[in-house]
Amino acid sequence: MKSARLLVVDDAKFTRDLMIKAVKSEYTGLEVDSAQDGRKAQVLLTKNRYDLVLCDWEMPEMSGIELLTWLREQEDCRNKDIPFVMVTSLGDKEYILQAAEHGVTDYVTKPFNNEQLVNKVTKQFLRQGVISREELAELMKKRTRMLGGGSTANVLTSKIGMNTAGSAVGNGINTGPRKVRGRAMLLFAEQQAPTLIRELSTQEVVLVLKREEVPNIPTLFDAVSVGLLAGQGDDQMRFTTKGKVIFLQAQEKRVDAEAVYVGIRFVEQDAKAQQMLSKLIARLSS
Incomplete structure (x- = not known):
């Protein structure tokens, strides 16, 4: 050192x-x-x-x-x-x-x-x-x-969870994070990265990003867009929102870990956006 x-x-x-x-x-x-x-x-x-x-x-x-x-x-x-x-x-x-x-x-x-x-x-x-x-x-x-x-x-692998667990907003929508399975598209710095959803709430999302699929991962506080998907075909739900990266962690306790968890806090969210996210969470959780 x-x-x-x-x-x-x-x-x-x-x-x-x-x-x-x-x-x-x-x-x-x-x-x-x-x-x-x-x-x-x-x-x-x-x-x-x-x-x-x-x-x-x-x-x-x-x-x-x-x-x-x-x-x-x-x-x-x-x-x-x-x-x-x-x-x-x-x-x-x-x-x-x-x-x-x-x-x-x-x-x-x-x-x-x-x-x-x-x-x-x-x-x-x-x-x-x-x-x-x-x-x-x-x-x-x-x-x-x-x-x-x-x-x-x-250093890169401590279990970082979302800090909205158990909270709720005034319109009655549950904002607590849920572990769900779904797909998403992460857009940042002119890159489009297919990802999987690990946790999702109406305020934040944790995505799993494969390092081999993306030349550069986003850094802390980067502005990003997240496209969330639920369902298939004509029944598919799509929702895109903006956010800021608030944490990064390796999936495994290795400095050469193949996947990274990317935590994103949504910004510019109104009541309609939260309602859409609540429906999407319910779809992914079913």
Whole structure:
């Protein structure tokens, strides 16, 4: 592993200590700085070079989204384009989309466990070349031998479910996710990828994407379109809607996994669209 430096920003000392302990338990040689608010983080970001920022959203003096906006606008700052992971209890769709619009790299929703946080850090370290896939594979083997598996081994494979389970909207439509079987077409970046539906609700869908069938998979917060299908022939139902990618995970605990789960949060949904989705879910569930 190459030398790396991390900045943790949170107004709660307990949470800062928790994040620092989690990442240093996995990466013992990692250099970590911390700040209790956005103003102090600005000073550190101007002074030092970092490889990653873990930042709370709600803080006094300067919020996480204000710090993110400031950082992305600093043309002469060497940290301008570094990965910025928002760690926050604000997990609703509007906050996720707002963070994406301001250039956030990834999102961790509180409360989180050590594994979830370390997985996000490892994913960014892989992308930046701080840790190689060969080094990750060795860590996976070591964890499996010593502990029967560990957080690094699950960097792309932790069981991420949809967060709308058990919820309902005012018109009485059940929005909870259901495991269903069906087909879909994922459209992004001028690509059309045939996929299978794993879970579906009126707010989100989890698709199974075969890597060998698509040259490039979508990335987090990408804007996509999803065409959902149910039935056959004249009885077939079709519905297409827009969404944002909110999570990615490998189907198997291998860095060369053949399939990827793609979680998509629907956007621009009105009551009519939710009714159509509710009917489609019922058809696929029957």
